[in-house]
């Protein structure tokens with residue numbers, strides 16, 4: 001069976017993808033520096049799948065270590081690259097940390113992948129590359145706009161670097177997956193999203209408020225030009241997202257790709273407002289959420305949801321789980337980790 005390297009494989013999306021890969025019989029090697037993840041996830045993944053992935057604690061900013069990693073593990077046929085810093089606000093405060101971490105690690109990986117007989121990479125990108133798109137839903141042809149933050153810029157530059165490599169290396173195959181808003185947790189509630197410190201993202205803030213860790217959720221603005229005045233996003237269940245990585249990986253492993261560099265939007269195609277997310281949470285949890293409307297958050301866009309046609313028809317993947325499924329699993333996970 002194919003041997004797949006998953007960087008950031010103990011993180012939120014990474015851990016769910018490792019489970020999906022193992023469920024499909026892939027042999028997985030995880031690399032993670034544990035900067036934003038927990039080693040406990042290794043045992044949790046093992047208890048879900050019944051198979052312990054190989055684990056290497058390693059900082060991908062160290063070129064020699066990356067070279068040695070590939071020497072230690074011969075026969076890697078695909079890499080899924082999640083490992084990256086992802087806090088938008090922190091990236092504005094400390095841009096060099098973001099450029100160093102997110103770009104150096106990518107470059108060192110690509111150099112090693114290039115030496116392999118099978119050069120295949122799936123790259124974690126983001127709908128942030130579209131900025132505030134003019135037309136909804138957002139297709140893959142929507143123009144990439146100047147990034148709002150160094151974090152967003154590392155995703156754009158990362159895509160460009162990979163694309164440039166693919167232009168000159170015929171055997172090099174890559175897919176950038178542009179995620180909308182990943183939420184939820186595995187149905188077992190053994191793995192999920194565990195932000196360090198105060199959550200920046202909506203769903204962990206909701207569940208932490210409901211469990212009593214945070215006093216109140218601030219809803220950032222209700223005066224946007226949307227039906228209820230709050231911002232609209234496309235919340236995609238992390239288990240659906242994880243499966244999309246397996247589908248994308250098989251596509252390039254089996255040479256089913258049309259061009260050697262491809263991009264796909266990963267979303268549900270449905271936009272939900274902040275208030276709709278809160279209502280979905282309240283419905284599935286039976287909890288009343290303490291929230292108040294406050295001013296807008298700087299840098300927030302009004303609306304972003306995916307046109308899923310390319311992912312559905314070309315990639316052959318479709319989100320199956322609902323926002324309620326996501327909120328139910330996120331709540332179950334929050335309760336599990338606070339026990």
Ligand code: UD1
Pocket residue numbers: 086088089126127128152181182200201202203205217218219220221230231232233274297298299300
């Ligand atoms: C954010 C990042 C985006 C990144 C993504 C990764 C920003 C501006 N954007 O997306 O670049 O790719 O995370 O997960 O940080 N909200 C509240 N109260 C809160 C938190 C959020 O009302 O306490 C609202 C926001 O205003 C937004 C929605 O909830 O309308 C979703 O916010 P969030 O989860 O932070 O995701 P994005 O901003 O879409």
